[in-house]
Amino acid sequence: MSAMLRHLLLGVKVRQKLQNCVWIKGEEFSKYYNEKWQLADNLALAEDEFLEYVIDGIHDVNLRNLAKSRSFKTGLELLDAFRNVELGYVPKPKLPEDRRAGDY
Template identity: 40%
Template sequence: MNLNTMKEQLPEFNGDGNINEWLLVVKNVRNVFKVSDDVRRPLICSRLNGNANFWLSSRPSLLSGSIDLILAQLKIIFGTKDNVLEMRRKFENRQWQFGEKFAIYYIDKPTLAQDIAMTVHELVQYLIDGIQNVQLKNKAKLQRFAVPADVLEAFQDVEKPRAPVHQKKDARKVFINRCDPGTEGCQML
């Protein structure tokens, strides 16, 4: 397999981006191209720059070790320091935003969940729970989707309603003249 072709598929990592997303791409490149560690090692080293490259260069013993060890060490050094509770809060708070394509929401929500232990069924429930429109959410619940891909298939062409427009109520009270026989004046309704 051509190393340049694989390089095109693997973005550079400088230590500032999301290490989990980058490691997922590394894993996918390995699975798609079916390459050995001897091929992945120079590929990964060539895609590290900035702080990540400096870190690896300062540890020459890692270069001769297992590629999985290098990747695990990269994750420890450059991974987020969020605790599990904070990661779960970010995941739970992610909702399908007004005007956003469902596919963007669909990609983002499971990405936030990748380090949180949950079943596929729970992920489906959370995807549905993040739909703000009550009618769409209720329709999704009725479908009883089995896997997240089913939710994407059902919602990929659904246009997200715009944000509700809140009308300002006039602070003035409304008076209606209503004259009852035998009484003078008007009543306030």
């Protein structure tokens, strides 16, 4: 029983890290996407759930809304669409544990 509880708690921690991972200014979208992919690798997420995590990590409201409106079916479609997009200034998110403090 305690092994199962540890496994569940680990899954919760990984999901929190996945949620807190955000796209930062000056970072290529592909690097951000791959970091999300690595965090999600052990969670066995459905493609649409993974895409929600990726899109929610885009703090520029216009870009996030654009990504949501395009209704991407796969991560590769999203990655291809945002490959050459640069993230402008966005306010520092108020997260309990910033992915990289001060890199906004």
